[in-house]
Amino acid sequence: MSSGTRFPTRWLLTLGAVAITTACSTTNPEAPVAASTASAAEVAAVALRLAPDVSKALASLRRSTAAFHDVDAAIASGYASPVGLACVSSPAGAMGVHVVKASAMNQAVVPNEPEALLYLPKANGGFKLVAVEYLVPALVRNTTTGAVSPWFPMTPWGAGYTLMTQPPSVFGETFEGPMPGHDPGMPWHYDKHVWIWETNPSGIFSQWNPSISCP
Numbered sequence: 008m009s010s011g012t013r014f015p016t017r018w019l020l021t022l023g024a025v026a027i028t029t030a031c032s033t034t035n036p037e038a039p040v041a042a043s044t045a046s047a048a049e050v051a052a053v054a055l056r057l058a059p060d061v062s063k064a065l066a067s068l069r070r071s072t073a074a075f076h077d078v079d080a081a082i083a084s085g086y087a088s089p090v091g092l093a094c095v096s097s098p099a100g101a102m103g104v105h106v107v108k109a110s111a112m113n114q115a116v117v118p119n120e121p122e123a124l125l126y127l128p129k130a131n132g133g134f135k136l137v138a139v140e141y142l143v144p145a146l147v148r149n150t151t152t153g154a155v156s157p158w159f160p161m162t163p164w165g166a167g168y169t170l171m172t173q174p175p176s177v178f179g180e181t182f183e184g185p186m187p188g189h190d191p192g193m194p195w196h197y198d199k200h201v202w203i204w205e206t207n208p209s210g211i212f213s214q215w216n217p218s219i220s221c222p
Contacts, residue, residue: 049206057211061178064118065211068139069203071119076136076204081124085110089126089134094221100209101219102200103127103137116141116175125200128222137205137219145185145195146171157194161187172197180212 057065075081082088089104096102103125111122121139129135144157147168155171158164175182175197184197200214207216 050203050211058179064178065201065203068119068121068201072121072124072136072139072203075124078126078134081106081136084108086124089128094128096221097215100215100217101127101221102215103219103221104134105140107142112142112144114143114146114172116143116177118177121201127205127219130222135204137216138200138202138207140201141175141177141182141199143172143175143182143197145197159188159192159194163187163195175199177201178212183214 056062075084075086078089085108087106087108089106092104092106094101094104104127105123105125107123108120111117111120122142123140124136125138125140126134127137146155147158147164148155148171150167150169158168164170170185172185174184177199178201180199182197182199185195186198188194188196198214199212202211202213202216205216205219207213208218209215
């Protein structure tokens with residue numbers, strides 16, 4: 008996620024529950040160009056150039072998320088609605104609209120169950136699925152009380168806390184982070200983007216896509 012991503016305040020409660028049950032860096036390449044019209048076949052061809060096991064795993068992820076081209080299907084599966092949420096962009100490119108599945112936010116990384124879907128608003132209405140994003144909250148332990156919880160302040164935890172969550176990985180790629188939350192109610196976290204529905208010239212695992220732009 009980036010500094011424009013909306014992360015609902017209700018996540019403060021959701022992530023607090025995660026802590027009880029569990030004892031987006033940016034770059035500055037060229038400005039984005041016009042929206043891409045990449046086909047699924049083009050994206051699949053990029054994936055095939057990766058290691059065979061990664062290509063197989065990405066194909067499985069595509070099958071698992073194909074139904075979410077239909078926003079209503081994504082909502083029925085537990086993801087938030089993209090309607091009214093900001094389309095995130097920067098000089099490095101765009102990410103799109105992030106919709107998060109609250110029940111998936113924990114310390115586990117399940118390749119076929121990403122915590123977020125990324126949609127690009129269409130000029131004539133509606134949304135196009137372009138990528139998925141994995142999110143793992145960074146949990147810290149209070150060295151005095153032993154309590155484990157997400158960390159919400161924008162400033163890093165001090166000497167009285169120990170970071171419990173180490174950098175996760177998926178498809179052989181280490182997540183970016185930990186990074187501070189980008190909205191009140193969003194904790195420090197690790198994330199990894201996977202552009203399985205839109206070609207990204209910066210790489211299938213890059214954060215920003217310079218080939219697309221928000222309307």
